[in-house]
Amino acid sequence: MRISFDLDDTLICYQPDVPREPRLAWYQRVFVGDEPLRLGSRSLMRRLREQGWEIWIYTTSYRRPAHIRRWLWCYGIRVANVINQDVYDAHLKKTPQHRPPTKSPKAFGIDLHIDDLEGVRLEGETHGFRVLVIRPDDEAWADKVWTTTEEFRWRTAGPQRPTVAPGACG
Numbered sequence: 001m002r003i004s005f006d007l008d009d010t011l012i013c014y015q016p017d018v019p020r021e022p023r024l025a026w027y028q029r030v031f032v033g034d035e036p037l038r039l040g041s042r043s044l045m046r047r048l049r050e051q052g053w054e055i056w057i058y059t060t061s062y063r064r065p066a067h068i069r070r071w072l073w074c075y076g077i078r079v080a081n082v083i084n085q086d087v088y089d090a091h092l093k094k095t096p097q098h099r100p101p102t103k104s105p106k107a108f109g110i111d112l113h114i115d116d117l118e119g120v121r122l123e124g125e126t127h128g129f130r131v132l133v134i135r136p137d138d139e140a141w142a143d144k145v146w147t148t149t150e151e152f153r154w155r156t157a158g159p160q161r162p163t164v165a166p167g168a169c170g
Contacts, residue, residue: 021037102123103115116135116136
């Protein structure tokens, strides 16, 4: 299962009232910058990976994928892939006649995308991809993501029959 996260106002929140992960050490910030990672990101990503989710970053920014990977690596977050605007444009080969949605997780095999924009969710409904919208001011955002991924796993696994161990009374 593959999940992607938007950066701006989803994982990176500059609003002063949004809780943040502790800042990186000064020597790390020299190499990767000092963008504020939303509190709960590290533990959520660790839990998702433990449950078998492949974590991707999907942003419409032009930040370099290698830079994003290094920045997240400094926080202990490992991502499988990064899609920025350049990667998206090259993959979808946009032309004036072809107007794909702002993001197209389905084109990259992404099962669930996490974003802050309602417009991306609406595009998902139109183009057939799943989006969970979380707001920058939502302190329970990580729990919402976790609950949604658990529901997704349950739905894709199908109904499970309870099993009775051999010799157990039933």
